Amino acid sequence: MITVKNEESTLAVDWSDGATSRFHSVWLRDNCRCEACGEPSIGRRTLRLSGIDLEVTISAAEALQDGDSEIVRIRWSDDHRGEFDGAWLRDNAYDTESRRKRAYRPELWTDQLREHPPSADYDEVMENDSAFCDFLETIHRHGLCFVEGSPAEPGTGANLARKIGFLQESNYGLVQDLIADRRHRSIGNDFHALKPHTDEPYRASPPGIMLFHCVETDENGLGASTFMDGFEIAETLRADDPEGFDALARYNQGFRRHFDGDIDLICEFPVISVDEFGHVCGVRINDRVASPACIDPESVPVYYRGMKRFLQLAEDDGRMIQKVLRPGDIAAFDNHRILHGRTELRFQGRRWLQWMQVERGDFYSTLRILSDRLGRHRNTLPLLRGAYGSSDCRKEEAEA
Ligand SMILES: [Zn+2]
Numbered sequence: 236m237i238t239v240k241n242e243e244s245t246l247a248v249d250w251s252d253g254a255t256s257r258f259h260s261v262w263l264r265d266n267c268r269c270e271a272c273g274e275p276s277i278g279r280r281t282l283r284l285s286g287i288d289l290e291v292t293i294s295a296a297e298a299l300q301d302g303d304s305e306i307v308r309i310r311w312s313d314d315h316r317g318e319f320d321g322a323w324l325r326d327n328a329y330d331t332e333s334r335r336k337r338a339y340r341p342e343l344w345t346d347q348l349r350e351h352p353p354s355a356d357y358d359e360v361m362e363n364d365s366a367f368c369d370f371l372e373t374i375h376r377h378g379l380c381f382v383e384g385s386p387a388e389p390g391t392g393a394n395l396a397r398k399i400g401f402l403q404e405s406n407y408g409l410v411q412d413l414i415a416d417r418r419h420r421s422i423g424n425d426f427h428a429l430k431p432h433t434d435e436p437y438r439a440s441p442p443g444i445m446l447f448h449c450v451e452t453d454e455n456g457l458g459a460s461t462f463m464d465g466f467e468i469a470e471t472l473r474a475d476d477p478e479g480f481d482a483l484a485r486y487n488q489g490f491r492r493h494f495d496g497d498i499d500l501i502c503e504f505p506v507i508s509v510d511e512f513g514h515v516c517g518v519r520i521n522d523r524v525a526s527p528a529c530i531d532p533e534s535v536p537v538y539y540r541g542m543k544r545f546l547q548l549a550e551d552d553g554r555m556i557q558k559v560l561r562p563g564d565i566a567a568f569d570n571h572r573i574l575h576g577r578t579e580l581r582f583q584g585r586r587w588l589q590w591m592q593v594e595r596g597d598f599y600s601t602l603r604i605l606s607d608r609l610g611r612h613r614n615t616l617p618l619l620r621g622a623y624g625s626s627d628c629r630k631e632e633a634e635a
Contacts, residue, residue, distance in 0.1 A: 253392020400597025
């Protein structure tokens with residue numbers, strides 16, 4: 236049984252396990268879930284903060300049992316009354332310990348995972364909700380899942396992508412054909428190895444979930460796709476060189492891609508994004524499109540040291556999954572976490588991959604809805620973060 240103590244400007248809640256959380260009166264008033272204040276189950280609010288006195292206090296509070304659930308009943312100094320579900324309060328408690336517990340801690344890749352890369356069967360994923368949910372959870376947990384046994388026909392990857400969410404269009408189109416053909420000489424016909432990188436870090440929002448579908452290859456040809464866990468190499472950098480890691484999480488790296496014509500994409504984001512507790516939540520790493528970094532002059536040497544080490548780690552064969560994609564194979568991965576590249580292509584005929592992308596918000600929406608439908612726990616799903624910058628550095632600065 237939970238107990239509450241009215242401290243006027245805050246409410247102290249003692250949970251049944253002995254922990255205590257405090258909620259500010261104004262926070263509670265702002266999050267009131269009564270019918271007059273909105274319909275929070277679908278995210279609709281009729282309550283407006285502009286109508287709330289920031290100095291509002293709690294006049295009375297009590298915790299009581301209501302069937303299987305516990306509720307907290309509150310009356311505020313503005314005479315408004317509301318009720319909170321105890322479990323909801325616990326899920327949304329914002330004391331440091333509760334936030335830390337909820338913070339997403341990714342499982343890093345291990346040698347075992349590299350030896351047995353996560354994979355799924357195409358027909359199962361397409362036809363069975365449970366297998367599809369497993370596939371999405373695998374991408375969520377490990378950043379990557381291969382799908383095997385799909386028809387080696389153009390459009391197949393897009394069918395799977397559309398099941399995950401909406402296809403994202405860019406200047407490359409909705410579906411991009413990557414064709415390397417020995418029989419034709421053309422620009423774009425590139426056979427060289429590509430170092431592992433994340434795609435399009437020069438965008439304000441880089442591609443989220445990316446899918447490569449192999450339509451055609453020379454069966455005897457060589458040339459493997461490579462994948463790496465960007466979070467694993469970031470953590471390795473942190474262990475090797477904590478100052479270098481901090482510099483990459485703190486300062487913004489410029490990225491630019493200028494295409495002939497009328498496209499000029501430029502942005503600045505940290506190479507490593509961390510949450511308020513320092514957990515890595517996104518990486519942008521692509522040496523080919525780097526432009527000047529904005530760094531405090533004193534930190535230039537340590538930034539470059541960290542950057543070079545990070546790029547070296549991204550070339551470490553021992554941390555890669557190498558996989559020759561065969562016709563019908565799909566690689567699906569989170570581009571805010573996973574680096575991809577390829578070894579040199581050695582074959583006579585043609586290699587044809589199709590690639591497409593789905594926004595990460597849509598991916599997590601599908602995973603949540605499906606988890607609910609299948610009765611799986613969705614509490615372990617993180618709020619969307621990604622390679623959009625760091626929050627703990629700002630906190631440090633605010634404290635300084
Ligand atoms: Zn209300």
